Amino acid sequence: MKTSIAVVGGTGAEGSGLALRFAGAGRPVRIGSRSAEKAQEAARRIGGNCSGHTNADAVSDAGIVVLTVPLAAQIETLKAIRASMAPGAILVDATVPLEIAIGGRISRTLTLWDGSAAQQAARMLPGVPIVAAFHAMSAEALAHLDHPLDCDTLICGDNAEAKAAVSELAALIPGVRAIDAGPLDNARLLETSAALLISLNLRHKVKHSGMRITGLPVGAGA
Amino acid sequence: MKTSIAVVGGTGAEGSGLALRFAGAGRPVRIGSRSAEKAQEAARRIGGNCSGHTNADAVSDAGIVVLTVPLAAQIETLKAIRASMAPGAILVDATVPLEIAIGGRISRTLTLWDGSAAQQAARMLPGVPIVAAFHAMSAEALAHLDHPLDCDTLICGDNAEAKAAVSELAALIPGVRAIDAGPLDNARLLETSAALLISLNLRHKVKHSGMRITGLPVGAGA
Secondary structure (H helix, E strand, O other), X not given: OOOOEEEEOOOOHHHHXXXXXXXXXXXXXXXXXXXXXXXXXXXXXXXXXXXXXXXXXXXXXXXXXXXXXXXXXXXXXXXXXXXXXXXXXXXEEOOOOEHHHHOOOOOOEOOOOOOOHHHHHHXXXXXXXXXXXXXXXXXXXXXXXOOOOOEEEEEEEOOHHHHHHXXXXXXXXXXXXXXXXXXXXXXXXXXXXXXXXXXXXXXXXXXXXXXXXXXXXXXXXX | OOOOEEEEOOOOHHHHHHHHHHHHOOOOEEEEEOOHHHHHHHHHHHOOOEEEEEHHHHHHOOOEEEEOOOHHHHHHHHHHHOOOOOOOOEEEEOOOOEHHHHOOOOOOEXXXXXXXXXXXXXXXXXXXXXXXXXXXXXXXHHOOOOOOOOEEEEEEEOOHXXXXXXXXXXXXXXXXXXXXXXXXXXXXXHHHHHHHXXXXXXXXXXXXXXXXXXXXXXXXXX
């Protein structure tokens, strides 16, 4: 599998934060954006082994593609990258179906025909291992390399090897524990829990609430 | 406000666990069940200032009514108690709309017409302050008085005084932190997060997973 990680939507707050953490851990990162220039700017800010590309170029040489775009851009972006993805590459979908996509609130979710944004991605990329993860990571917290995070990330998908690879990716971020949350069918639960954290952030005027699951056995990781 | 707490569905695992904790903290508890005999048996097992009644009798002398029944029994139970509730009493709804109510899975949720089980309760009890809380409390963990829990309970509702009263109730259980999660409209997020914990319990073969929210300011309680 190719060693680079593509972060599509990598100029956004969440994508930039994840790219910073992966690059900070020494992994080659390819930032994707609709604009190659903006992606290159973001890559320069991050430094390390980080380069900027159009979305389609970013994914062409990546073993793992992390999709961090707003819901309203998810389908269009998947159409833009699907022909360019490397054989065997994994798609990590972090999309949260927030009502803001149709002019509503950021603390409410939409019900999608496929059940979840991750399942929508799976329908659009037949044959590609899809993993839902990184939904509720605070962009604010990711942005400070010297601060460990304090949250779990729940991971679901139907391909055990892909989940394990994404779990390793999560482990690159200090303070993050990856937890196996079952098949892709559970992605709606993860996406909804992200909306809950967004709602708590708004209510309590913070930007970095997170979630920890207690009471799990050691080794509950994906 | 009347000082007793009624636990309707108090012979079930979750209800019994909550009743045990409230009675253990010295509060008068009225266990309600369709069968007064079963309620009395449960009350004897719990001891303390705990009595058993039919559901309608249980709520007649309670300032707070905690509803812990399966979804399939929620509407029928609300019909059975609504005429008997004391003026000013609060209803705490802990119902989780699990698919098992229609013969499906315990790790999946149903979409209700009202948006959430708590909003369904609110529609059925006009004028009664409704608070959604205690969804994801492990019955297993509640059952052991000598063990503190390790979880937050998210609380939502449209009446600030009612939320504060339920927050105090939650504080009777060692290890539990009550967090204000906004208006009743958010109850679906809390109910879904309970389904997530149930799903994690099944997957990781435990009975007491819980949720902690990190990154909130001190005093984020309801």
